[in-house]
Amino acid sequence: MSIFICPVCGEKLEISGNTYLCSEHHCFDRSRSGYVNLLLSKNTGSIVHGDNKLMVQARRRFLGKGYYEPLCTALCNAVSEYIKGNTILDAGCGEGYYTTAINGKLHEQNIAASVYGIDISKTAVEYAAKRCREAEFAVASVFHIPVGNSSCDMLVTLFAPYCGEEFRRVLNDNGVMIMAIPSENHLWELKKAVYDTPYKNEVRPYGLEGFRLEKQQRITYDISLDSQEDIDALFSMTPYYYRTGREQQERLAHIGNLCTKVDFELLLYRKF
Template identity: 30%
Template structure:
C-alpha cells in the first residue's frame, strides 16, 4: 500500500504541471522532495503537502479559526455556493477537469467539490493552494486524491495553460497569474460576497455595511465577465456560535467573551462570476 507521500508524488508526476516559482524551471520529484534544474528544493511534509513560499508560509489565520471554518463548512455553511460551482464544472462537459482552488484555506471546499463531481461521473484532478501553512497542514489530512501546496497567489508554482478552472472564493485574486495558468477556453469561477453576507454578525457587532464595488470593478477591469449568478442561503448556526464568531476575519479581536452574541442563523449571500 502506498504511503500518502507516495500517492501525492504519483499524482504530481501524472499531472506534470509544477513549475518552480523562483526561477520558472520545471520541477521533478526527487525522493521526498521536489527539485528544479537550478537546485531549488521543496520538501514534502508528512501529510504530503509542499511549501513553495521560500521555506515559510503565512500564519495570518489561527488554528482555532481554521478548525472552526472547517467544522462549519462540513455542516453546510457554503454548500449552496459549492453546489453552483460544481454545476458550472459539470455544465462544461469536461470529463476530467483540472481545477485549482486559489485560496483554498483548510481544503474543505475541494473535498466537497470532489464528492459532488464524482457523484455525476466526473473525475476531477484537484489542486489547492493557500498562503496559510496552517490551512494547508489541515487540508493535508485528507485521504482524497487532492494536491495541496503553500503558495503565493502572485507567483503560482504551475506551468502556463495548466487548468480548466480556477476557483477563487472569498479571497484576493491575481488575475495576471490566473490568465497565465488557464488553458485556452479555461474559466475563473470567482465568488464575491454581497452586502447581505453574514449581515447578522455585522449588525450584532456594530460593523459598517459591506460593499463589493471595488472588488467587482477590479475584476471587470482585469478579465471579461461571462456570467453573474446571485446565491443566497440561510445557515442554521444553533449550537455552533463559538465557531461562527471565530471563523471570520471581520470579527478578529471583537468577540472575546461575547459568544452569547452569536446569532442562531446567518445569511450567506454571494455572487458567482464566471470570467475569462
C-alpha cells in the same frame, strides 16, 4: 505528473518519492501530511502567513456542519458543467472543504480531471492535504503561483485575494475562472449583533481585465445557529473577529442562538 514549478528558478518540478525536484537541482520535500511547501520567505519560522490555526479550525468546524452547503453545491455544479480539459486549480483553498467537494463531484460525474490547491496558510494546507488525498496541495501565494503558464483549464477562487495578472497567466486560452464573493447582505444579523452601526458589504463592478463574465448566480438564504459553539466558530473565521475590540466581541459571547442571512455571488468568467 505535477503542474507545480520551482519557485526559485521556474523550472518544472518532477516528483521522485516524496521529493519535488527541478532540473536546476532545487528540491522540496513533501510533508507526511501530503503537501509541499513552495512559499519562499525569509524567517519563515517566526512568521505566520495567512489564516492562523484559530481561524482555520473555526472554519473547519463551521463548514463541516453544512451551513454553506448550498454555495458548495452551486460551485460543484458549475465546475462539472464548465470544465473543459483536465486541470483545476483552487487558488486559496483553505482547509480544503470546497476542494474536496469539487473532487468528489468530478468522480461522481466520471470526469477525469486533476485537482490542485494552494494557500499561503501552512496550517490550512496541512488540513486540506489530510482531507483530500487525491488532490495535490502546496503552500504558496496567489500573488506568486508556482504553476506554469497556461497550465490550468479552470481556476477557482473563493473569498481569496484576487491577483488578475497571475490568474490570467496560469489559465490557458479560453480557460474558466469561478469566483465566490460575499454579497451586500452577507452575515448582516451577525454584524448587527456586534456593531453599533453595522455596514453592508460593498459589491464592486463585476468587470475584470482579461476576463469575460459569462454567468452570475446569487445565493442567499438564512441560517440558524442554535449553539454558542457555532456562533463563535462563524465569528472566529471572519475578518470581523480581528477588527473588533473586546467589548464588541463580548456581545456575541453569550447570546446562545443567532439567525443570520448568508449572501453570496458566484461569478463565472472566461479568459480572452
